[in-house]
Amino acid sequence: MIDALSLLHGLPFLVGVGYLTYLFLWRCFLSQLTKLPGPKLAALTYWYECYYGTLYPPMSRQNQDLSEYADIVQPAQYAFKIKRLHSEYGPVVRIGPNDVSISDLDFIDTIYAPGPGHRRDKNAKHSRSLGISSSIGGSITHELHRNRREALNPFFSPQRIHRLDPDLASKAAQVENIFADARESGQVLNLSDIYFAFCNDVVHKYCFGSDPNLLGNLHLASARRNNVFSVLGSVKIMFHFNWIRKLLQRLPGGGTGAHGMMIFRRRIRAQIDEVLARDPFSDEEPSIFTHLRDSTELPAAEKSAKRLEDEAVLMTMAGTYSPMLSLMVAHYHLLSRSDIMAKLRTELGGARGPVMPRTAAELERLPYLSAIAQEAHRLTFGLTGRNTRVCPDEPILYNDKERGQTYTFPPGTSLSVSTLVIHTDESLFPDPWTFDPDRWVPSTSASDATDMRRRRSMLSFMRGPRVCIGRHLANAEIAVLLAVMARWDMELFKTDQDDVEFKHDYHVMCPKLGSKGVRVEVKDRWNA
Ligand code: HEM
Numbered sequence: 178m179i180d181a182l183s184l185l186h187g188l189p190f191l192v193g194v195g196y197l198t199y200l201f202l203w204r205c206f207l208s209q210l211t212k213l214p215g216p217k218l219a220a221l222t223y224w225y226e227c228y229y230g231t232l233y234p235p236m237s238r239q240n241q242d243l244s245e246y247a248d249i250v251q252p253a254q255y256a257f258k259i260k261r262l263h264s265e266y267g268p269v270v271r272i273g274p275n276d277v278s279i280s281d282l283d284f285i286d287t288i289y290a291p292g293p294g295h296r297r298d299k300n301a302k303h304s305r306s307l308g309i310s311s312s313i314g315g316s317i318t319h320e321l322h323r324n325r326r327e328a329l330n331p332f333f334s335p336q337r338i339h340r341l342d343p344d345l346a347s348k349a350a351q352v353e354n355i356f357a358d359a360r361e362s363g364q365v366l367n368l369s370d371i372y373f374a375f376c377n378d379v380v381h382k383y384c385f386g387s388d389p390n391l392l393g394n395l396h397l398a399s400a401r402r403n404n405v406f407s408v409l410g411s412v413k414i415m416f417h418f419n420w421i422r423k424l425l426q427r428l429p430g431g432g433t434g435a436h437g438m439m440i441f442r443r444r445i446r447a448q449i450d451e452v453l454a455r456d457p458f459s460d461e462e463p464s465i466f467t468h469l470r471d472s473t474e475l476p477a478a479e480k481s482a483k484r485l486e487d488e489a490v491l492m493t494m495a496g497t498y499s500p501m502l503s504l505m506v507a508h509y510h511l512l513s514r515s516d517i518m519a520k521l522r523t524e525l526g527g528a529r530g531p532v533m534p535r536t537a538a539e540l541e542r543l544p545y546l547s548a549i550a551q552e553a554h555r556l557t558f559g560l561t562g563r564n565t566r567v568c569p570d571e572p573i574l575y576n577d578k579e580r581g582q583t584y585t586f587p588p589g590t591s592l593s594v595s596t597l598v599i600h601t602d603e604s605l606f607p608d609p610w611t612f613d614p615d616r617w618v619p620s621t622s623a624s625d626a627t628d629m630r631r632r633r634s635m636l637s638f639m640r641g642p643r644v645c646i647g648r649h650l651a652n653a654e655i656a657v658l659l660a661v662m663a664r665w666d667m668e669l670f671k672t673d674q675d676d677v678e679f680k681h682d683y684h685v686m687c688p689k690l691g692s693k694g695v696r697v698e699v700k701d702r703w704n705a
Pocket residue numbers: 313314315326380491492495496497499500501503554558559560564636637638639642643644645646647648650651
């Protein structure tokens with residue numbers, strides 16, 4: 178009897194040990210992925226990624242002097258570790274028990290844009306870390322994503338975005354007024370807050386039909402920018418310890434986890450409730466969310482307040498923070514490199530004429546202006562976290578030409594390409610950390626083939642069916658604001674390269690921790 182009881186008590190322990198033994202054997206010896214190059218520890222356990230993803234000191238640049246960081250624990254470094262692993266192991270590296278990173282430009286389409294008839298899902302573990310699983314970006318399966326995307330597509334064609342010209346012009350004029358006031362008062366401006374507010378106002382109006390005018394309250398813009406950053410700052414912890422999110426959700430007043438996210442979501446939910454409460458037959462301004470609310474194509478579940486809340490959180494967060502990063506990077510380099518600013522001004526010619534002399538589409542066609550935007554996107558790295566794809570129903574083969582080896586990734590393997598690795602590939606981008614728009618000016622020195630390879634390597638907006646839906650809007654915003662930047666002489670204030678360079682991966686790039694953003698003193702309106 179006693180023996181039977183102690184056996185019963187020991188059963189959970191035995192089951193646990195059995196399960197761990199099975200995991201160990203499967204991950205290290207039995208899975209088809211065991212033949213792949215990579216550190217054994219990464220193959221065995223996600224704690225490897227957790228260590229580099231949440232704690233490890235930074236290695237953002239190959240020859241960086243780490244001693245300056247020796248006394249600080251630095252988080253969010255797995256992207257940099259993956260780059261090192263590729264230098265050590267080659268183009269294919271097993272970076273997790275079920276995760277493979279590939280650094281081959283010619284294989285990007287196989288993962289992200291395989292063409293009709295091939296399904297690519299997302300990895301559920303990765304998608305949950307932002308807590309917006311019922312948004313388009315959180316859709317795991319290929320089919321669910323396609324349905325949600327079809328509902329949104331009409332709002333994001335280039336033609337539709339051109340209709341926003343008046344809104345962009347009026348917001349750009351507001352930015353210029355802020356610059357003009359600062360020139361008079363001598364007040365130091367935080368460009369990161371200004372660009373955050375600009376992008377927020379534009380995307381918010383597109384989503385909900387009303388202008389929140391964050392540009393009119395830069396203190397609030399600063400608080401909101403920090404708030405979004407605190408949301409992003411929790412991404413790595415939520416990825417590895419999803420139970421924290423679940424626990425917080427159960428707490429009174431708990432939303433999805435981080436305090437910042439709770440505040441952010443509450444505000445967005447209020448907007449959604451307001452849209453749903455409005456009379457659909459009133460003469461309200463049509464917007465993305467009135468369109469989704471009134472859609473006859475979408476089933477009722479897709480129009481629930483909770484689902485629309487997730488969609489709106491993604492739309493406003495992605496539509497604000499990512500373009501702000503590219504704008505910050507671009508303006509910093511225009512101010513620190515007078516040669517680049519001079520070329521832009523030459524191209525714009527009469528840029529100091531009346532506010533907004535040209536449309537976004539016309540500006541985007543200027544080769545040097547668009548080269549600056551492209552270079553800013555390159556060094557902002559789009560999504561810096563692992564943007565994984567899973568093929569649910571067929572194995573994928575990879576032929577490593579250098580080693581003469583073919584690898585098979587069974588269905589369900591989580592595959593990704595790192596934007597850090599590709600955007601800093603020295604064969605495509607010599608001296609990759611230098612901001613050099615001339616790389617994108619057609620055929621300066623490179624052959625057409627190299628030029629095309631370089632363009633194909635740009636992953637800022639990703640590609641395939643899940644390519645950034647807001648890319649035309651982002652490029653229009655950036656074009657309009659580059660023209661504004663050219664019209665003002667400014668000096669950087671207590672701001673250096675560390676304030677705009679990729680140092681930490683919080684899903685998007687984060688410069689040095691504690692950075693206050695790009696700050697400037699406005700000197701004068703530029704005189705040609
Ligand atoms: C420079 C600015 C931007 C960058 C670098 C950027 C980058 C990206 C990337 C890499 C993705 C693909 C994510 C994935 O594979 O899951 C994406 C998706 C998305 N982006 Fe952007 N984005 C930018 C601007 C915008 C803007 C202005 C909006 C909003 C209007 C927006 C809304 C979205 C949405 C809704 C998705 C999900 C699309 C889908 O899953 O089909 N983005 N973005």
